[in-house]
Amino acid sequence: MDEPVISVKNLYFSYNSVPVLENVTFDVADREFLAIIGPNGGGKSTLIKLMLGLLKPDAGQVRVFNKPPAKVSYCFGYVPQDVLVNKGFPISVFEVVLMGRLRHHRRARIGGSDREAAARALEIMGMRKYENHKIDDLSGGQRERVFIARALTIDPDILVLDEPTASVDTGGRAELYNLLKDLNRTRTIVVVSHDLMVMYSNATAVACVNRQLYYHDKGEITQDMLDLGYQCPVELIAHGQPHRVLKVHEDGS
Amino acid sequence: MIEALQFEFMRNALFAGLFASLICGVTGSFVVVNRMVFLAGGIAHAAYGGIGLALFLGIPYIIGTMGFSLAAALLMTAVTLRAAQRSDTFIGVLWATGMAIGIILTDLTPGYHADLMSYLFGSILAVPAADILWMLGMGAAALALTLYFYRDLIAISYDVEFAKLRGVPVRALYFVFMALVAVSIVFIIRVVGLILVIALLSIPPYIAEKYAGSLGMMMAVAVLLSAVFNIAGLWIAFIFDLTSGASIILVAAAGFFISLAVDPLISKRRRQ
Numbered sequence: 001m002d003e004p005v006i007s008v009k010n011l012y013f014s015y016n017s018v019p020v021l022e023n024v025t026f027d028v029a030d031r032e033f034l035a036i037i038g039p040n041g042g043g044k045s046t047l048i049k050l051m052l053g054l055l056k057p058d059a060g061q062v063r064v065f066n067k068p069p070a071k072v073s074y075c076f077g078y079v080p081q082d083v084l085v086n087k088g089f090p091i092s093v094f095e096v097v098l099m100g101r102l103r104h105h106r107r108a109r110i111g112g113s114d115r116e117a118a119a120r121a122l123e124i125m126g127m128r129k130y131e132n133h134k135i136d137d138l139s140g141g142q143r144e145r146v147f148i149a150r151a152l153t154i155d156p157d158i159l160v161l162d163e164p165t166a167s168v169d170t171g172g173r174a175e176l177y178n179l180l181k182d183l184n185r186t187r188t189i190v191v192v193s194h195d196l197m198v199m200y201s202n203a204t205a206v207a208c209v210n211r212q213l214y215y216h217d218k219g220e221i222t223q224d225m226l227d228l229g230y231q232c233p234v235e236l237i238a239h240g241q242p243h244r245v246l247k248v249h250e251d252g253s
Numbered sequence: 254m255i256e257a258l259q260f261e262f263m264r265n266a267l268f269a270g271l272f273a274s275l276i277c278g279v280t281g282s283f284v285v286v287n288r289m290v291f292l293a294g295g296i297a298h299a300a301y302g303g304i305g306l307a308l309f310l311g312i313p314y315i316i317g318t319m320g321f322s323l324a325a326a327l328l329m330t331a332v333t334l335r336a337a338q339r340s341d342t343f344i345g346v347l348w349a350t351g352m353a354i355g356i357i358l359t360d361l362t363p364g365y366h367a368d369l370m371s372y373l374f375g376s377i378l379a380v381p382a383a384d385i386l387w388m389l390g391m392g393a394a395a396l397a398l399t400l401y402f403y404r405d406l407i408a409i410s411y412d413v414e415f416a417k418l419r420g421v422p423v424r425a426l427y428f429v430f431m432a433l434v435a436v437s438i439v440f441i442i443r444v445v446g447l448i449l450v451i452a453l454l455s456i457p458p459y460i461a462e463k464y465a466g467s468l469g470m471m472m473a474v475a476v477l478l479s480a481v482f483n484i485a486g487l488w489i490a491f492i493f494d495l496t497s498g499a500s501i502i503l504v505a506a507a508g509f510f511i512s513l514a515v516d517p518l519i520s521k522r523r524r525q
Contacts, residue, residue, distance in 0.1 A: 054417055073418055080414045089286055089411045090465045099408045103420040110404050134466060150415070 003066065005030050005158060005188050006051055011060035013046060020046050024060070024213040028158075033184045033202045036192045038209035044192045045081070047209055048160055051190070052076055064158070074104075077151030077187075079161040082143065087136065093146050094131040097122055100153030114153075121149040125179070141172030148179070158188045165195050177202055257491050262378050266497065268389075269380040270483030273444045275392035276437045277453050278461075278476030279399050282468065283430055285458040286410045290451065292329050292431070295344040297438045297450040299325035299351025304372050305358030314372075315387075318439045325351060326435035330427055375446030375498030377487065388440045395433055399472070402426060407468050444483075445498040453479060456505040460512045482508060 004027035011024040020043045028034050038044050049055045051062055053069030064072050077100075100121070101114035122128045125145040135143060144164050151159060161180075165173045173195065180189055181202050189202075208214040257263045284293045300322040307317025325347055333340040359366055371379065399406065408416035409423050417423050434454075441450050461474035486501030 049414075052418055054414065073420060076418065078415060078418050080412060084414055085412045086286065086410060088462070090462055090467055090471050091407065091411055092466060095407060095467060096411070098404070099412070099415065099419070102404060102408055102416065 004028055005032070005065065006190075007063045007066075008051070009061050009063075011047075011050065011062065012058045013043075013050060013055065014058055015046075019211060021050070021209075021213075022211050024209075026207060026213060026215045028188060028190065028205075030188060031184065032188050032190075033180075033204045034188075034190045034207060035203035035205070036190065036207045036209055037194060037196065040194065042210040044194075044209050045162055047213070048162060048190065048192055052078060052160060074154060075157045077148075077154065077156030077159045079144070079147045079151050079159070079164055081162045082140070082147070082167050091135055092131070093127065093133050093135055093138070094118060094122070096135050096146055097131075097150045097153060100150040104154060117153045118149075121152040122146075124152060125149040139172070140167035141169065141176060144168055144172075144176060145179070148183075152183075156187065158190065159183060160190045162192045163194070164191065165193060257488070263487075263491065265380055265382060265385055266377045266487055267484065268385050269377050269444055270487055270501070271480055272385065272388035272392050273441050273453070274457075274476050274479035274483055276388065276395055277441060277479045278457055278474075279392075279395045279472050280430070280434045280437045281454040281479075282458040282461070282472045282475050283399075283406065283410070284434060285455055285462065286468065286471075289333075289431075289434075290455045291341060292326075292333060292344055293434055293438065293454055294451040295329055295348040296322050296326045296431075296435050297442065297447045298348045300435075300438060300442065300447055301355035301372070302351035302353075302358070303355070304369070305355030305362075308366065308369075309358040309362045315439065318442065319436065321351060322435040322439055323432060326431045327428060330431040334424055334427060371446070372442060373446045373448050374496060375442065375444050375449060377444045377497045377501075380443050384440070384443055388443075391436060391440055395437065398429070398433060403469065406430070410468070445501055449498050449502045452502045452505055453482070456509045457482065460508060463512070463516070478508065479505075 006028040008024055008026050011021055012019070013021040024047065036044050036047065046055065050057055051064070051069060053062070053064075053071075053073060062069050064075060069076075097118040098110055098114060101110060101117055104114065105111075119128065119131070122131055125148055127142065127145050127149055130138060130142065130146075135146065138146065144167075148159075148161070148164070151161075159180075164180075165176060168176060180191070183189065184202065191203075204217075206216045208216075258267065281293075284290055300318045303318035303321025304314060305317075306312075306321065307314045310317070329340070329344050329347060332343045336343075359369060405416070405421045405426055408419070408421055409426055413423055438447075438450050438454070441453060445453050457475040457478040458471060460478055461471045465471035465474055482505040483501055486504040487497055489495065489504065490497040490500035
C-alpha cells in the first residue's frame with residue numbers, strides 16, 4: 001500500500017486546558033480530496049493548524065511525508081480563512097500572491113523568478129487581469145481565487161483550505177469547487193468547510209470533527225457521523241448525484 | 254517663513270520636524286496597519302517614567318526615556334502576542350504606571366522642574382543640534398530596516414497565519430519593529446511632546462492608507478503629509494506666538510477631519 005501523505009495518530013490538543021481534539025487518528029492518501037466538516041467550534045481549524053505544524057499537539061503526532069510538518073512546510077499551500085486577513089490594508093492582488101514565495105530561497109527578498117511564479121499562479125486561477133487591482137476591490141469569490149493562487153506559487157503537494165467558500169455566493173461556490181477538482185488531479189487537497197456542498201462534487205473522503213473525528217473513506221456522510229458529529233440529527237437534502245449525502249430512507253416516505 | 258529661517262533655532266526646528274516626519278511616516282504606518290495605536294500611546298506615556306528617572310538620577314534624558322520606553326514596548330508586545338484578547342487592559346496599566354513613576358520620582362528630586370512641561374507638550378524650538386543628528390540617524394535606520402524586511406512586513410501585517418507557515422520570523426519581527434517604534438517615540442517627544450506623539454504617529458498614516466495602493470506608497474504619503482503638518486504648524490506657531498507642538502497637532506487634526514469630510518465625495522465619484 002502507498003505511504004499516506006499525512007498521517008495523524010492519537011492526536012490530543014487543548015486551549016487553556018479545554019480539550020479541543022481528543023484521540024484523533026486518520027491518514028490522508030496521495031491525491032485524496034478530504035473534506036473536513038463539523039459544527040463551529042468543533043476543532044476543524046485547529047486540526048488543520050496542527051496538520052500544518054502551526055500548533056503543537058499536547059499528545060500524539062502528525063507526520064507529513066513521514067516528517068514533522070514544520071520541517072516540510074514547503075509542501076503545503078495554505079489558504080487561511082478570509083476573515084483573518086487585515087481588511088483595509090493597502091495591497092494589490094499581485095503583492096498578495098507574491099507573499100506565497102516568501103522564504104522560498106532562505107532570503108527575505110523577492111526576485112524575478114518569484115514574480116514569474118506569481119504571474120503563473122494568477123494565470124492558473126484566471127485572475128491575471130486583476131493583478132494590479134486592490135485586493136479589497138474584488139468580490140469574495142475573486143479574492144478566494146487570489147488566495148488559492150498565492151498558495152499555488154510554490155507548486156505545493158498538499159493544498160489546505162480553511163472555509164474557502166465562507167464569503168462566496170452560490171454560483172461562485174460551484175465554480176470554485178470545479179477549480180479545486182482540477183487542482184486535485186495533481187495534488188492532495190484538504191478542505192475545511194461547514195458548507196456541505198463541498199461533498200457531492202469533489203470529496204473522496206469525509207472527516208467529521210467535533211472534538212473527536214469520524215472518518216469515512218467515501219465522499220458521503222453517514223447518519224452516524226451527523227448524529228455523532230453534530231450531536232443532533234441534521235436534515236439534509238439528498239442531492240444524490242454524484243454522491244449521496246444521506247443514506248436511503250428505509251420507510252419510503 | 255523665509256525671514257523666520259534666519260534664526261538658528263527655527264532652522265533646527267524645521268529639520269527636527271522634517272526628520273520626525275520621516276520617522277513618523279515609516280514607523281507610524283506599521284503601527285496603524287497593525288492596529289497598535291493604543292500600544293504606541295502606552296509606550297509614549299510610559300516613557301514619562303524614564304524622564305522622572307533621568308531627573309532623579311541626574312543622567313541624560315535620552316538614556317532614561319530610551320530605557321523606559323524600550324522596556325515598556327517589549328513588555329507590551331510580549332503580552333499582545335501572548336494574550337491578545339486582554340492586552341489593552343495591560344497596556345493601559347503600564348501606561349498609567351509609567352506616568353505615576355515619573356511623577357513620584359520628580360517629587361523626590363529636590364528643586365523646581367519647569368522644563369518637564371516641555372516633555373509633555375514638546376519644544377521643537379529648543380531641540381539641540383546633536384538631537385537633530387540622532388533623529389536623522391533614526392530615520393535612516395527605520396527606513397533601512399523597513400526596506401530590508403519590506404515583504405515580511407507586508408505579510409505579517411496582512412495575513413499573519415500565512416506568514417508563519419512560510420517561515421517568516423513573526424514574533425522576532427514584531428519585537429524589532431516595536432522597539433523601533435519605542436526609539437522613534439523618544440525622539441518625537443522632543444518635537445510634539447509625549448501627550449501628542451500619538452497624533453503625529455497615527456494621523457498621517459491613517460489619511461495615507463486610504464489613497465495608497467501599497468504599504469510603501471502609504472509610508473511615502475504619510476511622510477509627506479507629516480512634513481506638511483510639521484511645517485505648517487511651526488509656521489502658525491511662529492506667526493501667532495503659540496505652542497509649537499500643539500499647533501502642529503491641530504494642523505494634523507484639521508487634516509484628519511478634512512479627510513473624513515472628503516471621503517464620501519470620493520467614494521461617490523468612484524461609484525459613478
